[in-house]
Amino acid sequence: MQTDITRGTRLRNTFNKETFVFAGPVDDSEVARFGVILDQGGSGGGNAVEHIHPGADEHFTVKSGRIKIVIEGNEQVVESGGHAVVPR
Numbered sequence: 450m451q452t453d454i455t456r457g458t459r460l461r462n463t464f465n466k467e468t469f470v471f472a473g474p475v476d477d478s479e480v481a482r483f484g485v486i487l488d489q490g491g492s493g494g495g496n497a498v499e500h501i502h503p504g505a506d507e508h509f510t511v512k513s514g515r516i517k518i519v520i521e522g523n524e525q526v527v528e529s530g531g532h533a534v535v536p537r
Contacts, residue, residue: 481505487516507535 460469466488471481509516510532518525518533527533 487514502535503537506537509533509535 454471456472458471460471461467462469468486468488470484470486472483509518509527511527511529513529515526515528515531516533518527518535520535525533
């Protein structure tokens with residue numbers, strides 16, 4: 450089922466303190482393009498739920514603040530202006 454998403458559509462997850470801002474429209478069902486705004490302490494109080502995404506890499510560009518990414522026990526802190534990739 451294809452759903453049309455227009456640029457700027459926002460989806461707010463109050464539990465994780467995340468707001469997804471879609472860069473639509475979706476022209477490829479294999480690719481999702483969106484920005485994520487994390488409130489202080491997001492995602493879910495500072496820790497995203499451990500998860501996998503076998504079909505896609507995640508790319509992070511930090512515009513302000515910083516994030517910590519942990520992959521298989523290895524921590525990486527990404528500061529404002531930095532970029533990180535979480536592999537599938």
